[in-house]
Amino acid sequence: QVQLVESGGGLVQAGGSLRLSCAASGRTLSKYAMAWFRQAPGKEREFVGAISWSGTRTSYADSVKGRFTISRDNAKNAMYLQMNNLKSEDTAVYYCAAEYSLSSPPTERHEYEYWGQGTQVTVSS
Numbered sequence: 001q002v003q004l005v006e007s008g009g010g011l012v013q014a015g016g017s018l019r020l021s022c023a024a025s026g027r028t029l030s031k032y033a034m035a036w037f038r039q040a041p042g043k044e045r046e047f048v049g050a051i052s053w054s055g056t057r058t059s060y061a062d063s064v065k066g067r068f069t070i071s072r073d074n075a076k077n078a079m080y081l082q083m084n085n086l087k088s089e090d091t092a093v094y095y096c097a098a099e100y101s102l103s104s105p106p107t108e109r110h111e112y113e114y115w116g117q118g119t120q121v122t123v124s125s
Contacts (some may be wrong), residue, residue, distance in 0.1 A: 001026045001027070001068060001114075002024060002025075002026045002029065002032075002098055002113075003020055003024065003025045003026045003114075004023070004024055004096050004097070004098060004114055004115060004116035005022070005023045005025075005116055006020060006021065006022050006094060006095065006096050006116045006118060006119040007020070007021050007022075007023070007115070007118065007119060008021050008119060009022040009028075009093075009094060009119030009121045010120075010121070010122070011122045011123075011124065012086055012121075012124070013061075013086075013123070013124050014086060014087055014088055014123055014124065014125045015085060015086065016086050016123075017082070017083060017085075017086065018083045018086065018118045018121060019022050019080060019081070019083070020036070020080065020081040020083070020094055020096075020098065020119060020121070021078060021079070021080055021083075022034065022078060022079065022080070022096030022116060023076075023078050024064045024065060024077040024079075024098065025077070025080055026077065028041040028077060028113045029053075029073075029077055029098055030034065030053060030074040031050070031075070031100060031101075031102060032053055032098045032099060032100050033050060033051065033052055033053055033098070033099050033101035033104075033105035033106060034051055034070075034072060034096060034097065034098045035047065035048070035049065035050035035077045035097045035098075035099075035104070035106070035107070035112060036048040036049050036050070036052065036070065036079075036081050036094055036095070036096055036097075037092075037094070037095045037096075037104060037109060038092035038093065038094045038095065038121075039092055039093050039095070039118075040089075040091060040092040040093075042075050043082055043092075045109055046061065047107050047108070047109070048060070048064055048068065048081070048087040048094070049061065049063055049064060049068055049070045050070070050105035050106065051070045051071070051072050051079065051080070051093045051120075051124050052101070052105045053074075053101065054103060054117050055071065055074070055117065056073050057104055057105060058070050058105070059104070059105055060066055061106055063089075064083075064090075065082065066087040067075075067084050067085045067086075068081060068082065068083050068084070069084075070082075070083070078088070079096060079100060081094070082113050083121070086121075086122070087123060088123050088125040089107060089118070089123075090121060091122050091123050092120075092121060093121075094118055094119050094120075094121050095115055095117075095118045095119040096115070096116045097109075097111050097112035097114060097115050097116070098112065098113070099111055099112045099114070099116040100113075
């Protein structure tokens with residue numbers, strides 16, 4: 001089993017930055033694609049970005065391109081989401097996810113088996 005724990009959420013003003021972390025345990029995730037999703041109140045959980053097992057391929061939702069950056073450190077079994085120029089519409093609970101994949105990282109929610117509990121990000125305008 002894989003356990004994922006997100007951290008780094010909080011309250012930030014519009015235009016500010018936050019860095020989320022996702023720590024994995026239970027299994028080495030060096031052969032797993034990882035992703036960030038988010039869910040705002042009353043909305044469906046949506047894709048934010050994903051990174052391949054090697055870290056060489058990334059994919060982002062159009063709404064965050066140029067502002068968010070995903071990275072990972074396989075030695076630490078961790079993934080990160082650097083969020084810059086935050087907007088009020090980025091307010092949501094952010095979840096990390098993992099799935100065994102040696103190809104391009106999946107971008108659909110149903111493709112991921114393991115999920116964290118989420119961390120709240122609130123952007124005040």
